[in-house]
Amino acid sequence: MMKRVPVILVISLLLAAAALGSLFLGRYPVGIDDIVNFTRWSLGGSSVLQEQEMTLLRNIFFDIRLPRIIAAVLVGSALSVSGAVFQSMFINPLVSPGLLGVLAGASFGAALSMIFFKSLLAVRVCAFGFGCAAVALSMTLARFHNGDRLIMLILGGIVSGAFFTALLSIVKYLADPYDQLPAIVFWLMGSLSSVSNSTISFVWVPFLLCIALLVALTPYMNALSMGDEEARSLGVHVGMIRITLIICATLISALTVVMAGIIGWVGLVVPHITRMLVGPDNRILIPATAMTGALYLLIMDDLSRLLFTVEIPLGILTSLCGIPFFVLVLKNAKKGWG
Amino acid sequence: MKYLNHLKRNRFQIVLMALLLSFCFFRENASAKDIVDMAGRTVTVPEKISRIYGTSPPATNLICAVAPEKLAGLNTPIREREKKFTAPCIMNLPVVGGWFGQGQTPNMETLMAVRPDLILVWRSRESMKNMDIEKTLKPLNAPLVFVVLDHVEDYPALFRFMGRLLNEEKRAEILALYAEKTLYDMKAVRNAVPDREKVTVYYAENDDGLSTECADSIHAELIALTGGVNVHSCKAKEGYGMDKVSMEQVLLYDPQVIITHSLPFYTGLLADRRWQSIRAVKEKRVYLIPREPMNWFDRPPSFMRLIGARWLAHNLYPALYPLNVDEETHKFYSLFLERPLSKAELREILTP
Amino acid sequence: MGFITVDQVSFAYNGTVVLDRVSLEVGKGEIVSILGPNGSGKTTLLKLILGLYKPWKGEVILEGRSVKNLSSRELARSIAYVPQVHRMAFSFRMLDVVMMGRIPHKPLFFRYSKQDENLAESAMDRMGILHLKERPYTAVSGGERQLCLIARALTQGAHTFVMDEPVSGLDYGNQVRLLSIVRSLAQEGYTFIQTTHFPDHVLWMAGRVLMLKGGEVVAQGPALEAVTSTSLSSLYHLEMEVARTTCGVRVCIPDMIREKVL
Numbered sequence: 001m002m003k004r005v006p007v008i009l010v011i012s013l014l015l016a017a018a019a020l021g022s023l024f025l026g027r028y029p030v031g032i033d034d035i036v037n038f039t040r041w042s043l044g045g046s047s048v049l050q051e052q053e054m055t056l057l058r059n060i061f062f063d064i065r066l067p068r069i070i071a072a073v074l075v076g077s078a079l080s081v082s083g084a085v086f087q088s089m090f091i092n093p094l095v096s097p098g099l100l101g102v103l104a105g106a107s108f109g110a111a112l113s114m115i116f117f118k119s120l121l122a123v124r125v126c127a128f129g130f131g132c133a134a135v136a137l138s139m140t141l142a143r144f145h146n147g148d149r150l151i152m153l154i155l156g157g158i159v160s161g162a163f164f165t166a167l168l169s170i171v172k173y174l175a176d177p178y179d180q181l182p183a184i185v186f187w188l189m190g191s192l193s194s195v196s197n198s199t200i201s202f203v204w205v206p207f208l209l210c211i212a213l214l215v216a217l218t219p220y221m222n223a224l225s226m227g228d229e230e231a232r233s234l235g236v237h238v239g240m241i242r243i244t245l246i247i248c249a250t251l252i253s254a255l256t257v258v259m260a261g262i263i264g265w266v267g268l269v270v271p272h273i274t275r276m277l278v279g280p281d282n283r284i285l286i287p288a289t290a291m292t293g294a295l296y297l298l299i300m301d302d303l304s305r306l307l308f309t310v311e312i313p314l315g316i317l318t319s320l321c322g323i324p325f326f327v328l329v330l331k332n333a334k335k336g337w338g
Numbered sequence: 339m340k341y342l343n344h345l346k347r348n349r350f351q352i353v354l355m356a357l358l359l360s361f362c363f364f365r366e367n368a369s370a371k372d373i374v375d376m377a378g379r380t381v382t383v384p385e386k387i388s389r390i391y392g393t394s395p396p397a398t399n400l401i402c403a404v405a406p407e408k409l410a411g412l413n414t415p416i417r418e419r420e421k422k423f424t425a426p427c428i429m430n431l432p433v434v435g436g437w438f439g440q441g442q443t444p445n446m447e448t449l450m451a452v453r454p455d456l457i458l459v460w461r462s463r464e465s466m467k468n469m470d471i472e473k474t475l476k477p478l479n480a481p482l483v484f485v486v487l488d489h490v491e492d493y494p495a496l497f498r499f500m501g502r503l504l505n506e507e508k509r510a511e512i513l514a515l516y517a518e519k520t521l522y523d524m525k526a527v528r529n530a531v532p533d534r535e536k537v538t539v540y541y542a543e544n545d546d547g548l549s550t551e552c553a554d555s556i557h558a559e560l561i562a563l564t565g566g567v568n569v570h571s572c573k574a575k576e577g578y579g580m581d582k583v584s585m586e587q588v589l590l591y592d593p594q595v596i597i598t599h600s601l602p603f604y605t606g607l608l609a610d611r612r613w614q615s616i617r618a619v620k621e622k623r624v625y626l627i628p629r630e631p632m633n634w635f636d637r638p639p640s641f642m643r644l645i646g647a648r649w650l651a652h653n654l655y656p657a658l659y660p661l662n663v664d665e666e667t668h669k670f671y672s673l674f675l676e677r678p679l680s681k682a683e684l685r686e687i688l689t690p
Numbered sequence: 691m692g693f694i695t696v697d698q699v700s701f702a703y704n705g706t707v708v709l710d711r712v713s714l715e716v717g718k719g720e721i722v723s724i725l726g727p728n729g730s731g732k733t734t735l736l737k738l739i740l741g742l743y744k745p746w747k748g749e750v751i752l753e754g755r756s757v758k759n760l761s762s763r764e765l766a767r768s769i770a771y772v773p774q775v776h777r778m779a780f781s782f783r784m785l786d787v788v789m790m791g792r793i794p795h796k797p798l799f800f801r802y803s804k805q806d807e808n809l810a811e812s813a814m815d816r817m818g819i820l821h822l823k824e825r826p827y828t829a830v831s832g833g834e835r836q837l838c839l840i841a842r843a844l845t846q847g848a849h850t851f852v853m854d855e856p857v858s859g860l861d862y863g864n865q866v867r868l869l870s871i872v873r874s875l876a877q878e879g880y881t882f883i884q885t886t887h888f889p890d891h892v893l894w895m896a897g898r899v900l901m902l903k904g905g906e907v908v909a910q911g912p913a914l915e916a917v918t919s920t921s922l923s924s925l926y927h928l929e930m931e932v933a934r935t936t937c938g939v940r941v942c943i944p945d946m947i948r949e950k951v952l
Binding site for chain 2 (some may be wrong): 026027028055056059060063064065118119120176177178179183186191193194196197309310311312313
């Protein structure tokens, strides 16, 4: 843990490198001379002959690759940050962002809209709306019984998640098996392929605001992870802070579903990996895990679109590749930073 | 003494029984026939068939084309857009379910209540699935007839087979002839275009347009049939298809024509910057596949592919295959669906 | 009116009465021990004093002001909670745990300053654990963890420490060391309210004692006077005697020891 600051530096450098590198990687072959020509052309015109090719290159870089890279960074950091926040809040390293039902609700919302409405915008709005509704349901259910707040929330989350999962099954059953059902199934597997600049322009502001708020609240997260009573005795407004944390984490999780469908594993394991690297102090963990998550998902998305002609669904890749990744870090962490 | 009388009475009853049974037996035999179905199985079917159930939409659609009044049950509830074209006799049929993708199975009790005389099974290429279906349907004691529906080329033989089976030979012959003419025309188009000049086509599926089918997949077979070339050349896996491709992959393919059955994708294409560099979009050769009441191209595969093939060939090679689309559509719907179309309805079907 | 007054406080939980009209007066710099068997309501009383629960009847008054009128931050600046040593799911640095004591003094959005760090370090130094500041909390012994929590309470700037069975989980040596720290801090003016299971410790600390049984006050007063054979026997349903050794120290002797010896 003495290496805390250098580790963050290393991660951020890796992230920057990966982002830049991803810009130049893709199915469509772009050579060095293309890049040189493009830069020359965008700085001050060139002959009309090249116009078409340059437009194509601009298309590739700024309309296809760049939004995807930005989306991978946003989704990866959002998922791992919300995972870390929940783990800290529930004093349990085994929870994931879907704990309070946001992923189940968002899945249902998306599937429902694919049956009734026909636009991509509707899918996104419904996914977001029902994701938040599911968490609201968990929190309401938690109020029904005067027990340990955390346990009641978890129970509420289980009930809400189960409820929306059941509703999702109903929707799948009613869906037209020839075009609606496959669309739903694919969407649920998670993918960044349909992200465009307009999607990003809607979500990046709430994303950054929520993450900034979460980072600002990290000292309270530390106090909360010592238990409600101890935190209150330290003057922390436990109820208010907890609700704020839940709202922010839920918002960014719901937004990831809007952009990319359901992507699992990242919210559960990346915080672990980061914790092994930088320690559990949320003041460092949250920013670090944001970057680790971004880096991880960026690499996964690159693999998804580059490995084969056919895109491998992102949700599948994150789980498959995450396992050896996790084992590797587990081995090294035990050795060094005990 | 009593025992002897008992025996005498029994004997009488036995003879009576034997007479009755042989009567039934002969009766049974007199109204049944043996046929060889398209999977090579010999099946005994009743002479008069009035209630048929098809195990999946392609089989059910086939029955609707040849003899809709004999259909006994539906696979899925009738969708809104299909209601206009559904024959009144079918409207209130019970929904039995069927075998089509995602592990669906029919509701056995509803099926039994429907009491089919015959069950038409779309033969799957997986023999395990066929055995499964046979096993599940055994308790119904209804004859199972397998049909092979994979390729459009099978359609003439298919219609004729159905005609013989259902004693609707005259109608079936008309349909078979139309299918043969279509195939003949398509062959002519294919032969008229040298391989190098064949039009490249991208079949965009799903609302984001980034799913497609391999070139040799039966889902996209109309492309090759009509003399086009499917840009996504790969070995098709069995079953669902819907390979995911990335935007850049499509850019690399740079198809001359894009066809899709997704309305959101079609309407959103103009505003989407990512697709602008593709030839098909630049030259405005993007076509929305008509889908009322059933998709003309695929999903589910049905005899609509006959008009679909003509429509596609005309869009790919308008000079080589001139077609009055309105007229042909009207003719097709009148023939196959027994539903002549008004001008307004034509517009509805053909315009996105 | 004492420094801290518990005035006829009653509390019920899930329909069961846990405390019934309990009163207590605590003076500044006093060590008050709350003695009683399990389920007597000791911990509940502590939590009421800390403001974590609200009494059904009666009130808790701190320096003339009712606790229910104080915000949790104001309360935290005056009264510090030193819980029982526990296992933590996440192992923060010892220094970070101590620095949390500065939270009641910071605005809503804050970062710890150098001053906060200095205050925390001097508290740790006072407790003799400064050399452990970089260690993870889970990698030190129980006694050291307890000292860490006391250092946190010091950093809070509170004048009153409320401790829940502070010696539980400590070995004998650490128990004694902890009690001597409590005594020396009390001499500096800090007030202590602690629950305990050990009558002997009550006698050692020689402060005041409150004996609770079934939510009711059984005895109250200066420890050396109130802790008697009678009061202890009725509290624990044991036959025991409080005797004086030859060097003048009071000890508790349960009868069962006598039987063995004789």
